[in-house]
Amino acid sequence: MKVLVTGGAGYIGSHFVKMLIDNGHQPLVIDNLSRGHKEAVPQNVLFEDVDILDTEALSYTIRTYLPDAVVHFAAYAYVGESVEHPGIYYQNNVVGSLNLIRLCAENGVKNFIFSSTCSIYGNPTQVPISEDQPSNPINPYASTKLIIEMMLKDFETANGMKHVALRYFNAAGADPSGAIGESHNPEPHLIPIILKTALGERKKVSVFGNDYNTEDGTCIRDYIHVNDLADAHLKAINYLDNGNESAIINLGTGKGNSVLDIIEKAKTITNKEIPFEIVERRTGDPAVLVADNKKAKELLNWIPKYSIEEIIQTAWNWHQNPKY
Ligand code: UDP
Numbered sequence: 001m002k003v004l005v006t007g008g009a010g011y012i013g014s015h016f017v018k019m020l021i022d023n024g025h026q027p028l029v030i031d032n033l034s035r036g037h038k039e040a041v042p043q044n045v046l047f048e049d050v051d052i053l054d055t056e057a058l059s060y061t062i063r064t065y066l067p068d069a070v071v072h073f074a075a076y077a078y079v080g081e082s083v084e085h086p087g088i089y090y091q092n093n094v095v096g097s098l099n100l101i102r103l104c105a106e107n108g109v110k111n112f113i114f115s116s117t118c119s120i121y122g123n124p125t126q127v128p129i130s131e132d133q134p135s136n137p138i139n140p141y142a143s144t145k146l147i148i149e150m151m152l153k154d155f156e157t158a159n160g161m162k163h164v165a166l167r168y169f170n171a172a173g174a175d176p177s178g179a180i181g182e183s184h185n186p187e188p189h190l191i192p193i194i195l196k197t198a199l200g201e202r203k204k205v206s207v208f209g210n211d212y213n214t215e216d217g218t219c220i221r222d223y224i225h226v227n228d229l230a231d232a233h234l235k236a237i238n239y240l241d242n243g244n245e246s247a248i249i250n251l252g253t254g255k256g257n258s259v260l261d262i263i264e265k266a267k268t269i270t271n272k273e274i275p276f277e278i279v280e281r282r283t284g285d286p287a288v289l290v291a292d293n294k295k296a297k298e299l300l301n302w303i304p305k306y307s308i309e310e311i312i313q314t315a316w317n318w319h320q321n322p323k324y
Contacts, residue, residue, distance in 0.1 A: 001025045001068045001237065002025075002026050002028070002067045003020055003025055003026065003028070003067055003068065003069050003070070003237065004028050004030065004067035005017055005020070005027050005028070005029050005070075005071050005073065006031070006052060006071070006072045006073055006074035007031055007036060007073030007074030007075065007115075008027065008029030008030070008031055008045075008047075008073065009029060009031035009033060009037055009038055009047075010031065010035060010036040010040070010074070011040075011171065011182045011183070011226065012115065012168075012171055012226055012229055012230070013029070013073035014036070014037075014040035014041060015175055015226045015227055015229070015230045016233050017029055017041060017042070017045060018179075018180060018230075019230040019231065019233075019234055020234070021042065021044075021045065023234060026046075027045055027046065028046040028061070028065050029041050029045055029046065029048070030047075030049075030050040030052075030058075030074075031047070031049070031050075031074065032050065032052075032074075033049060034051075035076070035184075037183060039323055039324040048061055051096075052074050052092075052096035052097070052099055052100050053091070053092065053095065053099065055099050055103070058099055058103055059103050062103050062104060062107050066107075066108075067109060068110070068111070068241075069109070069237045070112050070113070071112075071113040071233055072097065072101075072112065072113065072115060073115045075144075075145075076088060076092050076093060076141070077117075077141060078141070079119065079139050079141050079142075079188075079284060080188065080282075082141035083283075083284070089144050090140070090144060093141075093144035093145070093148065094144050094147050097114075097148045097151065098151060101148075101151055101152060101155050102155065104161060105155040105158065106159065110162060110240070111161070111162050111240035111241060112152065112162065112163040113163070113164050113166065113233055113236045113237060113240075114148060114149070114164070114166065115166060115168065116145045116146075116148070116149055116165040116167045116168070116248070117141075117142060117167055117168055118167050118169045118250065119137065119138075119139065119142035119145070120135045120136075120137055120142050120146050120149075120167060121134075121135060122135070122136035122137055122138040123136070123138065123286045124286060124289065127289070127290050128290045128293075129250065129291060129292055130250070130294070130295070131167070131248050131249065131250055138284050139284050149248065152165060152246070153246075156246055162245070162246045163240075163246045164239065164240060164248075165247075165248045165249070166229075166232060166236060166249055166251050167249065167250045167251065168251050169221065169223070169250070169252030169253075169289060169290070169291045170221045170222060170223045170252075170289075171224060171229055172191045172223045172225065172226065172311045172312075172315060173191075173223075173225040173226050173227070173306060173310070173312075173314045173315050174226065174314045174315050174318035175226070175314070176227075176317070178317055178318060178321060179323065180318075180323070181315070181318030181319070181322060182226070182315065182318065183324055190205075190259060190262060191262060191266070191311070191312060191315050192315065192319065194262060194263055194266045194274055195312075195316055195319040196319065197274050197275065197276075198266060198272040198273075198274050199272075199319060199320070203275065204277055205263060205274060205275070205276040205277075206276070206277060206279045207259050207277065207278045208259070208279060208280065208281055208282040208285060209278070209279075209280065209281030209282070209285070210260075212281075212287040212288075213287055214258055214287055215258065216260045218259035219258065219259055219287055219288070220256035220257065220287065220289070220290065221256060221257065221289055222253055222254065222289060223253070223257060223262070223308055223311055224251060224252050224291075224304060225304065225306030225310065227305075227306065228251075228304040228305060231302065232249075232300060232302045235301065236249070236300060239299060247295070249295050249296050249299060249300065250291040250292060250295060250296060251293065251296055251302075251304075252291025252304075253291070254293045255290065256289075257308055262308075262312070265308060265309060269309065269312050269313050270316055
């Protein structure tokens with residue numbers, strides 16, 4: 001299948017591209033490389049340095065490649081940054097996605113897979129979180145993702161382009177090959193920060209609050225391996241290709257780990273000291289985010305395979321020997 005992948009040089013996108021190739025598909029990656037890494041895209045993969053804000057280049061790419069499906073990862077994805085600079089989030093995520101969705105819908109693309117997020121739920125009223133819980137974004141990043149989900153619905157009504165919006169919980173881990181992994185600058189995510197501390201690249205981990213209503217007082221998150229996420233995208237393409245309806249689907253393991261749990265497990269896996277200190281809560285962090293993943297199992301026949309230990313282990317392999 002010909003699959004256009006936006007943001008294919010980014011963390012989750014590059015793992016998906018590798019999976020596409022391993023399964024005999026033909027990806028065309030577009031990425032403006034503002035946050036992605038060219039090295040994350042294998043040399044034999046078609047690559048265009050195209051920005052989704054550049055409608056002319058985007059239109060040309062879609063009209064000439066005529067993809068069977070489009071998988072849209074390209075986005076800014078730092079919550080804190082989105083609060084400080086909402087403009088670049090609305091510009092890049094909302095306007096960029098509008099360009100892409102409109103051009104795809106108008107050029108006859110049939111199936112569109114979108115990277116959404118569990119942060120759309122805001123502070124959830126019930127955990128585990130199912131897709132029918134109300135969306136209530138509490139930061140601009142989450143708002144942009146919700147707006148894009150709404151656009152997809154409207155363009156389906158107008159043009160018939162089907163979509164699956166995949167609401168990720170906490171993406172983590174790296175491909176077991178060691179060829180690709182997570183590399184953000186700055187790095188805001190817990191597991192890389194812990195592993196960089198184990199490597200001595202950072203002095204200590206700041207644990208954001210230990211007075212939450214959880215067993216050890218620290219936040220609980222549902223960490224999901226990046227290859228399990230990638231696998232769900234492949235299944236989502238097949239799901240639409242088989243004539244099924246558009247859907248919004250959570251992607252998480254259904255299990256939660258606290259910040260202190262992760263530090264403890266990382267200590268065992270790395271066999272290193274991981275100094276930490278408790279600091280103030282980070283604004284906008286809900287106490288517990290854990291997925292109800294029944295819908296993904298039912299509709300996509302998707303079952304996450306990686307344990308939390310394997311997530312940390314594969315991330316550790318990568319961080320000891322990052323390629324970019
Ligand atoms: N966290 C932390 N210290 C850090 C980074 C993250 O205590 O330096 C906590 C954060 O409060 C959250 C969890 O780790 O409860 C996961 O945060 P991350 O930024 O990795 O992902 P998010 O949940 O924000 O998508």
